[in-house]
Amino acid sequence: xxxxxxxxxxxxxxxxxxxxxxxxxxxxxxxxxxxxxxxxxxxxxxxxxxxxxxxxxxxxxxxxxxxxxxxxxxxxxxxxxxxxxxxxxxxxxxxxxxxxxxxxxxxxxxxxxxxxxxxxxxxxxxxxxxxxxxxxxxxxxxxxxxxxxxxxxxxxxxxxxxxxxxxxxxxxxxxxxxxxxxxxxxxxxxx
Numbered sequence: 001x002x003x004x005x006x007x008x009x010x011x012x013x014x015x016x017x018x019x020x021x022x023x024x025x026x027x028x029x030x031x032x033x034x035x036x037x038x039x040x041x042x043x044x045x046x047x048x049x050x051x052x053x054x055x056x057x058x059x060x061x062x063x064x065x066x067x068x069x070x071x072x073x074x075x076x077x078x079x080x081x082x083x084x085x086x087x088x089x090x091x092x093x094x095x096x097x098x099x100x101x102x103x104x105x106x107x108x109x110x111x112x113x114x115x116x117x118x119x120x121x122x123x124x125x126x127x128x129x130x131x132x133x134x135x136x137x138x139x140x141x142x143x144x145x146x147x148x149x150x151x152x153x154x155x156x157x158x159x160x161x162x163x164x165x166x167x168x169x170x171x172x173x174x175x176x177x178x179x180x181x182x183x184x185x186x187x188x189x190x191x
Contacts, residue, residue, distance in 0.1 A: 001043070007033035008040065009054040012047060016101035017094060024101075051105060055112045058085050063116075072177045075120050078113065079146060079169055083153075083162035090154065102154065106147050113143035124181055133180060145172050 011032035015024045026047055030040055044050045062081035069077055089097075097105075118139035133141075149169045153160065160168075 004033070004035055004039060005043070005053065005057075008035055008044075008050055009057075012050055012054070013089065013097075016105070017097050019101075020098045021101035021104040048108065051108050052112060055109055058082055059112065059116060071124070071181055072174055075117065075124065075142070075177065075181075076170060076173070078116065080162060080166040082109075082146075083150070083165050083169075086150065086154075087162045102151075106151060109150075110143045110147045113146060114139045117142045138176075138180065142173050142177070145169065 011029045059078050062078045118136055121135045146169055153165050
């Protein structure tokens with residue numbers, strides 16, 4: 001099944017380089033990947049589910065590598081592997097991804113990252129009676145800042161390598177995260 005999923009993910013990305021994401025039909029993905037309809041629907045509800053599955057797979061490999069890290073480094077371990085993965089696709093010869101496809105993919109990425117970061121934050125700040133920011137707001141801040149940096153990198157066609165883009169992202173979020181993650185329990189909340 002791994003090969004089938006990979007074929008489906010590749011087909012979706014390839015089609016998103018050729019046409020706007022909303023115009024891509026599941027039938028086109030199936031034809032390109034040479035996968036049957038019943039096989040597809042056994043694993044995915046629709047193309048959005050397929051897209052999110054691909055995002056989860058990339059993030060899962062990043063999380064495995066982050067297991068030995070702690071604190072903010074563990075929380076942000078998704079960044080460089082994800083940027084590296086995206087950079088590989090950016091450098092693939094052929095047409096660039098349509099803006100609509102990129103926007104849709106980045107929206108899904110932001111949703112997945114928000115949930116991932118919220119889960120990690122809940123574990124990091126467990127046992128604290130209060131915090132300065134609600135966990136879900138902080139998770140959204142991290143995820144949306146990542147997507148903001150990603151959009152800037154892609155839309156400006158910046159030649160910065162993934163490691164430098166990762167460093168820019170970290171400069172934007174690490175100070176806030178460090179302050180909140182390192183703050184002792186019993187601090188005041190906002191609101």
